[in-house]
Amino acid sequence: MSEVAELPLIGAAALRARSAARVLRTLPTDTKDAALAAMAEALVERTEEVLAANAADVDAAAEAGTPASVLDRLRLDAGRVAGVADALRQLVALPDPVGDVVRGNRLPNGLELKQVRVPLGVVGIVYEARPNVTVDAAGLCLKSGNAALLRGSASAYRTNTALIAVLTDAGEKAGLPAGFVELLPAERASVGELLNARGYVDVVIPRGGASLIQRVVREARVPVIETGEGNCHVYVDASADPAIAEAVVLNSKTHRVSVCNSAETLLVHRDVPFLPRLLAALAGAGVTLHGDDAARAAHDTVVPATDEDWATEYLSMDMAVRIVDDLPQALEHIARWSTGHTEAIVADSAAAISEFTAGVDAAAILVNASTRFTDGGEFGFGAEIGISTQKLHARGPLGLPELTSTTYVVTGRGHTR
């Protein structure tokens, strides 16, 4: 375990959270749900206070020359505050994973074996200038019985402080222990402390771009769940239906370009007869295509692609295009360049679909459907704290059960070996 002395920025908050976690793990669902409802109500009641803090953040960010798209994510209004309050209320309706018996049976010697879901304990979350994440993360952690250590962006610090004050007041009045949610200082060094707080933090979930993920991989001595990067491919097989291919490819690329489940590379079997029409549709929708020679031969606006294009998560109206000889070549390409987030196939051949789903190693594989469906809400999980691109613990959308661990409870009557 680290010493508190080594954590000057976050040590006190981490100790409060650790102490709160011991209480939270034993709270009945009713108490947690009542607190969530009270927190939602308090957010609506104290909207003005939150908006005043947010205005100060937005003004400071605007003065610092922050791009409009980032300002937009930072900015709250009464409607957005009502929206995050609603998200808390929706958590009330979701089942509490804590106490679920994952498996259980009586062993031959009479011992009763149960594997039971328990909270992880203290969950650290590092994220960007999106104040809604502050409330979502606090709510998800609470419902799953965890204490939350939130490290938001410095540019949202006033907003987050106001939000956490509201959540803390309402939560503690509703019976939650002090420290059930803690906002960490926005100094850069507080991330480093969080990543090294062994014994205080049970998991850290970074929500952010590639540079944050890389820092976490390099520095973390606590367990982490990687989320984020999605270099997603859509493979169009020779057997694909033309209308389905066009709909899925366009939706995957253009529905919302800035998110991790949008498509970045299109792989097309060389026998697909409608390639020119497909590329024309993408170009017509405003997509800049970066292709290999065969793609450039099929449509005249395609610019040349390099390995850099295969590797890039554009998050923009750009798409790489490669024509492949066959499905195995598509699988090779995906194995080399994929970040393991979401891969899609459009095909009518059951054999091709089966080969693709067996051969692709990713959190989600979409068959004749848009990559945009990889999402906790779309999957029916009700809420998500991110989309895991790692293989251990949880892969894909992280819902409430993914914020838990398990304990084996084994009951005997004096059993010995």
Next chain:
Amino acid sequence: MSEVAELPLIGAAALRARSAARVLRTLPTDTKDAALAAMAEALVERTEEVLAANAADVDAAAEAGTPASVLDRLRLDAGRVAGVADALRQLVALPDPVGDVVRGNRLPNGLELKQVRVPLGVVGIVYEARPNVTVDAAGLCLKSGNAALLRGSASAYRTNTALIAVLTDAGEKAGLPAGFVELLPAERASVGELLNARGYVDVVIPRGGASLIQRVVREARVPVIETGEGNCHVYVDASADPAIAEAVVLNSKTHRVSVCNSAETLLVHRDVPFLPRLLAALAGAGVTLHGDDAARAAHDTVVPATDEDWATEYLSMDMAVRIVDDLPQALEHIARWSTGHTEAIVADSAAAISEFTAGVDAAAILVNASTRFTDGGEFGFGAEIGISTQKLHARGPLGLPELTSTTYVVTGRGHTR
């Protein structure tokens, strides 16, 4: 991803394993089972070759002054080789986790959602001078569709080389891809390379003592599953049945002292009337007791305990003893000193049992049963690669399902958002 150039010792083996993993993930159960059976048969047939290599290892270790207990774990004979071959055959009988549908449903929009178990990919295992682990690990990884990178002790290198030659020959003849199992060089630096082989290795499982675990925590840039350290407690409540208490405490401490699920500290409620008899029974069984003042007052052979005793995983015929005022004080002690492996309570009060199981944060909680039951074989999992003391991914005995990840396969008919 690391560059191969950065992995001079293990790069070539890691590449072979990574390539094998792509084939292994698609192999039907029949092929894997036939290979396991063939490997078992080959081990028995080529026992002499294995024993000759083992004799060279044992001689070298004996000359180097290796303790007898370590030599014993290193030494093979025909019976032990037959035993590891049998363990492979037992894997044939276990269900293959790959392809299991963990959950599945049709979403309101008609999309079919399935969460399916898939292999992790390449599993690295670092372990000590126990040649049986070489065969067990290779078999568990194969059955779960993973390629195995094995880093055994230098003192067992000749034995491991002979074992892997047998497994490789038999496995490849039975249709497994080259690289399905690879023995890594025994140089110290190969562990460091393995812990940094991002992109090549999907998880590393260290099986060893505290120093190995600490090194892994410090150095690993790949995902790890921590196994091992067990500072396990038995709490005897005021409501405990005397006979059950004596049986459980003695079995937990003395059945096999060198293993992670043996008990190290005894916590006794101050109202337990049979404390002197319990301590006398332990002392009579040859256990050296290290106790607080109240324990020392109850039995005259108890030597004084310090904080060091509460922290120590003795792995010997020693036991720390503390008399607590009540169950919450026992929970406080456990929260402070436990390694989260196994904690036991002996009690007849349902309220006490419930408070204990809710309040303890550990991989396994034993109620009126010996700590020694925390074991994959005892739990009916058939085989284990270790006992995880971490909260993410897998906690407790690691069986075949714990060597898998999952993929969401989502099937539509041109679905878009």
